[in-house]
Amino acid sequence: MLKVRDLAIRFAGRSASExxxxxxxxxxxxxxxxxxxxxxxxxxxxxxxxxxxLAGLLPKSAKTTGxxxxxxxxxxxxxxxxxxxxxxxxxxxxxxxxxxxLNPVLTVGDQIDxxxxxxxxLDRRAARAETVSLLSRVGIGDPxxxxxxxxHQLSGGLKQRVAIAAALAAQPxxxxxxxxxxxxxxxxxxxxxxxxxxxxxxxxxxxxxVTHDLAVAAAxxxxxxxxxxxxIVERRGPEQLVTDPxxxxxxALGQAALPFVxxxxxxxxxxxxxxxxxxxxxGTACAFAPRCPLAIxxxxxxxxxxxxxxxxxxxxxxxxxTAQ
Ligand SMILES: Nc1ncnc2c1ncn2[C@@H]1O[C@H](COP(=O)(O)OP(=O)(O)OP(=O)(O)O)[C@@H](O)[C@H]1O
Ligand SMILES: [Mg+2]
Numbered sequence: 001m002l003k004v005r006d007l008a009i010r011f012a013g014r015s016a017s018e019x020x021x022x023x024x025x026x027x028x029x030x031x032x033x034x035x036x037x038x039x040x041x042x043x044x045x046x047x048x049x050x051x052x053x054l055a056g057l058l059p060k061s062a063k064t065t066g067x068x069x070x071x072x073x074x075x076x077x078x079x080x081x082x083x084x085x086x087x088x089x090x091x092x093x094x095x096x097x098x099x100x101x102l103n104p105v106l107t108v109g110d111q112i113d114x115x116x117x118x119x120x121x122l123d124r125r126a127a128r129a130e131t132v133s134l135l136s137r138v139g140i141g142d143p144x145x146x147x148x149x150x151x152h153q154l155s156g157g158l159k160q161r162v163a164i165a166a167a168l169a170a171q172p173x174x175x176x177x178x179x180x181x182x183x184x185x186x187x188x189x190x191x192x193x194x195x196x197x198x199x200x201x202x203x204x205x206x207x208x209x210v211t212h213d214l215a216v217a218a219a220x221x222x223x224x225x226x227x228x229x230x231x232i233v234e235r236r237g238p239e240q241l242v243t244d245p246x247x248x249x250x251x252a253l254g255q256a257a258l259p260f261v262x263x264x265x266x267x268x269x270x271x272x273x274x275x276x277x278x279x280x281x282x283g284t285a286c287a288f289a290p291r292c293p294l295a296i297x298x299x300x301x302x303x304x305x306x307x308x309x310x311x312x313x314x315x316x317x318x319x320x321x322t323a324q
Contacts, residue, residue: 002054002174002206004029007066007076008230009049009058022282023049025230026066031206033173036197038217038238039210040253041227042278047210050227051176054208055093056083070174089119092167092205094177098159101166102151108135108162109147115169134165137202139195157188164195168203175199178210193220214253218242223312226250228288230281236312246314248292251322286316293323 006026013020024046031037039047052058054068056078068076070090095101103111112131116122122130128147135143138161151159160180167175177196181189197220200207211217217224218238226234226247234247245251252274279287286292289299298317306315314320 001033001071002029002031002208003067003069004050004054005067005069007050007053007064007068009046009053010063011049011059012061012063022230022280023062024053025281027225027227027230027232029208029225029232031174031208033206034200034204035223036200036207036209036221038221038224039208039227040212040214040217040224042229042249042274043212044278045227046230046281047227048178051093051178051208051210054174055091055176057093089170090173092170092172092175094160094163094167094175094180096179096182098156098163098180098183099151101163102159104151107148107150108154109149112147112162112166112169115166119170131165131169134169135162138162138165138168138199139191140165155188156184157192160184160188160192161195164192164199168199168205172205174206174208176208176210179212180209181216182212196220214242214250226253229279229283231287231315232306233288233316234309234312234314236310236314240310240312244310244320246309246312246319247288247316248294248318248323249288250314294318294321 005028007024008026009024011021011023027050029037039050041047053064058064064076067074102108109128109131112134113127116127116130131147132143135146140146140158140161154162180196181192184192193216196207199205209221221238224236224238224241225232226249228249234241234250241250242254245254274291276291279290281287284303285301286299286304289295292299304315304317306313307319309319
């Protein structure tokens, strides 16, 4: 349903002579209804840039190439009007900071009413009834009363539930969630993840979930894509990715996350501290080679192609090998 091909995103440099930053370097993604695809990887690897591109929210300074098809319709380069209908209607987005997406001077009910009414011809009463139903579907108790609250009167977890309700209000087919639980307390994190996964089944939407955390991804995703320096370096089912990673970067992530994955409750695993910094995207070698225990001359001379591996694929000349 959502089909991304060779998507690249470059942020402009400060001057015309500056090349700018290549944030995403030609990625493919496929996502179907009622499916969860997790996007994990190093900070700065291009996860948020990818999400913003799909939502049509990149700043003007960013140039995108490649294609994004939603139900066979190209949505990457739309004019502003088409963009607001597609983005608002078909794609909902949830951010890390739930407060950020809510208007502090409106009650949460008024905000969701507004979304409901922009997308469906409903009068005030019918819109409010729909809002209350949405708040109830995202697990908010006493939804009619809560609809009259202002965002600051709600806890972080409740605010994120409201943000999810607002995203659902337009009846989207895809929900993009960029680290939706990172800013929340540990117990609330698990509840919000449960809610999202549940909604995927009940509302039959597709969820693209960005997380730093392999344990979280393994607990909830049907497929996991691992990003490093603007590329997807591995794409697998969660079980195989954890037990039999193809890419050494996935292996490093997996080792750090293993105890948490075993617990199976979506608890957070700290991102492993790999020595050195991530290489810039768009190089002529494997971007992971400088930090890779398995790197050989070839890795420093050529970009490894994506090859089939296990139940998915990996971009590594030594896929599946381990350091002795
Ligand atoms: N508005 C921007 N202008 C210029 N460069 C940007 C902008 N936003 C992101 N970048 C650059 O694009 C690259 C990818 O950033 P992105 O935010 O997508 O990473 P990320 O994977 O979401 O990281 P994190 O895990 O820290 O959220 C980085 O090099 C970043 O510095
Ligand atoms: Mg990000």
